[in-house]
Amino acid sequence: MTLFTIDKVRKTFKNGEVEEEILKGINLSLKEGEITALVGASGSGKSTLLTIAAGLQSATDGQVLFEDQNLTTMNTEQIRKLRASKFGFVFQFSHLVPFLTVEEQLLLMLDIAESPLKKHEQQSEVHRLLQLVGMAHRKAAYPAVLSGGEKQRVAIARAIIHQPKVLFADEPTASLDSQRSQEIMQLLSELTTTLNITTLMVTHDEEMLAYADRMIKISDGAVLSNTLY
Amino acid sequence: MNLAWKEMKKNKVRFLILGSIIFLVSFLTFMISGLANGLSQDNAAFIKDLPQGQFYMAEDADGTFNLSRIDSDLQQEVIRKEKEAVAFSMQMGFLNDQDDKQQSVAFVTSTASTLFSTVYQGEVILDSSLQDKGIQVGDILTNNQYNGKFIVKGFVAQKKYSHAPVAYISEEAYEEMYRVKDKQLIYVPNSEPQNFKGLQAYSNKEFLNTIPSYNAEQLSLNMIIWFLVVISGLLFAIFFYMMNVQKIGLYGILKAIGVKTSKLFNMIWTQMVIITVVSLVLSISLSQLVNLVSPKEMPFSLTISTCVFSDWLYRSYVVRATD
Numbered sequence: 001m002t003l004f005t006i007d008k009v010r011k012t013f014k015n016g017e018v019e020e021e022i023l024k025g026i027n028l029s030l031k032e033g034e035i036t037a038l039v040g041a042s043g044s045g046k047s048t049l050l051t052i053a054a055g056l057q058s059a060t061d062g063q064v065l066f067e068d069q070n071l072t073t074m075n076t077e078q079i080r081k082l083r084a085s086k087f088g089f090v091f092q093f094s095h096l097v098p099f100l101t102v103e104e105q106l107l108l109m110l111d112i113a114e115s116p117l118k119k120h121e122q123q124s125e126v127h128r129l130l131q132l133v134g135m136a137h138r139k140a141a142y143p144a145v146l147s148g149g150e151k152q153r154v155a156i157a158r159a160i161i162h163q164p165k166v167l168f169a170d171e172p173t174a175s176l177d178s179q180r181s182q183e184i185m186q187l188l189s190e191l192t193t194t195l196n197i198t199t200l201m202v203t204h205d206e207e208m209l210a211y212a213d214r215m216i217k218i219s220d221g222a223v224l225s226n227t228l229y
Numbered sequence: 230m231n232l233a234w235k236e237m238k239k240n241k242v243r244f245l246i247l248g249s250i251i252f253l254v255s256f257l258t259f260m261i262s263g264l265a266n267g268l269s270q271d272n273a274a275f276i277k278d279l280p281q282g283q284f285y286m287a288e289d290a291d292g293t294f295n296l297s298r299i300d301s302d303l304q305q306e307v308i309r310k311e312k313e314a315v316a317f318s319m320q321m322g323f324l325n326d327q328d329d330k331q332q333s334v335a336f337v338t339s340t341a342s343t344l345f346s347t348v349y350q351g352e353v354i355l356d357s358s359l360q361d362k363g364i365q366v367g368d369i370l371t372n373n374q375y376n377g378k379f380i381v382k383g384f385v386a387q388k389k390y391s392h393a394p395v396a397y398i399s400e401e402a403y404e405e406m407y408r409v410k411d412k413q414l415i416y417v418p419n420s421e422p423q424n425f426k427g428l429q430a431y432s433n434k435e436f437l438n439t440i441p442s443y444n445a446e447q448l449s450l451n452m453i454i455w456f457l458v459v460i461s462g463l464l465f466a467i468f469f470y471m472m473n474v475q476k477i478g479l480y481g482i483l484k485a486i487g488v489k490t491s492k493l494f495n496m497i498w499t500q501m502v503i504i505t506v507v508s509l510v511l512s513i514s515l516s517q518l519v520n521l522v523s524p525k526e527m528p529f530s531l532t533i534s535t536c537v538f539s540d541w542l543y544r545s546y547v548v549r550a551t552d
């Protein structure tokens with residue numbers, strides 16, 4: 001079942017007098033529970049596409065449809081609410097809040113998503129998820145004392161604790177070594193499959209494609225190929 | 230979740246440094262303001278404590294009250310017209326105490342008025358600062374220009390002029406000492422300026438500014454205070470701006486994951502308000518403590534209104550810095 005549709009999306013930027021077209025009418029759809037990898041050279045437009053799909057910036061033209069909602073016609077507050085409740089994000093450098101403990105990072109996300117869980121239920125949920133990502137023993141630690149791999153595990157836990165429908169991952173393993181990258185992708189793949197989360201992931205690491213169900217190759221702002229594994 | 234408080238708890242040193250800078254700069258401003266007010270009181274409390282009204286001096290004195298002479302006919306004319314009007318004169322001079330020690334004073338004499346102490350021939354009423362120098366009620370004081378003696382009848386609080394305590398004496402004694410019958414000034418409380426032939430009207434503020442030492446002293450001190458206020462404003466703005474600029478990345482991520490913009494503003498505001506309020510409360514408390522424990526000879530006066538005004542000024546800086 002199609003959960004997410006990107007329909008003829010164009011994005012142009014003005015660079016002085018010159019107008020640059022970054023995305024040239026992209027069409028793609030994400031199937032529920034699938035992991036879709038966006039690949040392409042630097043500057044091909046894959047990260048721009050991801051941010052437009054996630055509602056972090058608007059498209060110049062075209063539509064982004066999620067379930068029955070059109071992101072391109074929504075106002076800022078409606079998109080924020082959608083991001084907070086239905087989307088999850090994993091960034092290249094984890095970007096955890098430096099002054100919150102591991103446990104608090106997850107509680108904050110539940111707070112943002114306006115979780116209906118009571119306080120003690122939220123704490124049990126946080127503990128359960130930290131156990132899933134193997135970080136329960138470090139719940140009182142601050143990001144500064146965690147390794148790169150540990151930070152990414154916490155970032156993944158933060159991205160899915162509110163049970164989002166879609167997970168956006170922008171080069172989630174780019175800052176990790178090969179072994180840690182495999183571990184993180186293994187974890188991401190297992191969790192999204194178990195929780196039936198649709199994933200759109202930007203990567204330039206071909207080894208990571210082994211975890212994807214579909215690969216979309218982007219070149220020069222256009223879809224070059226759409227391959228289902 | 231209270232992000233502002235959590236960040237402050239985690240980064241205690243950073244916020245402590247910022248708070249101490251605000252504390253030190255505001256404390257310095259309060260201290261200089263206290264000294265400026267203190268000097269101003271020491272210089273002209275006798276005039277400043279009078280209610281708002283009009284001072285009249287002879288037109289040909291050209292704004293220098295020492296040169297002003299208002300003859301008794303004109304005095305009577307004004308006093309007849311304005312029931313509360315009082316004519317008075319001031320001159321610097323000396324009083325010798327019982328040990329023949331000279332005390333510098335400002336002699337003041339006036340026509341009958343509730344605003345000035347009433348003294349009879351041979352009596353003197355002094356500013357209370359002379360009590361600290363050992364002068365008591367009933368003491369006999371002398372002056373080499375006055376043939377009689379002055380008996381101290383009492384003391385009044387906070388009556389100073391040109392950094393010297395005021396000594397109220399009778400019109401007769403003043404006339405004998407300075408060989409002048411005319412008064413220098415007429416003061417009419419709670420009134421608007423009026424036209425009296427040969428007289429020039431001054432409001433309280435205008436009259437204070439005609440006192441040369443007062444004007445020069447206050448101008449210098451006010452310049453220092455406003456310079457400090459501007460410098461501290463710039464410092465606050467730069468520190469708060471830098472602190473938030475460093476966190477732009479974090480704000481971006483928080484917004485991306487769905488944090489409301491209002492929540493981020495709330496976080497910034499809470500931190501700025503906590504730091505500013507705590508620092509200002511501490512600096513106001515410490516400056517009030519200095520006010521209490523400073524030696525009596527040190528002219529220091531820090532009123533609550535000055536503190537409240539400075540507090541408002543500093544907090545408006547914070548508002549500008551976070552905008």
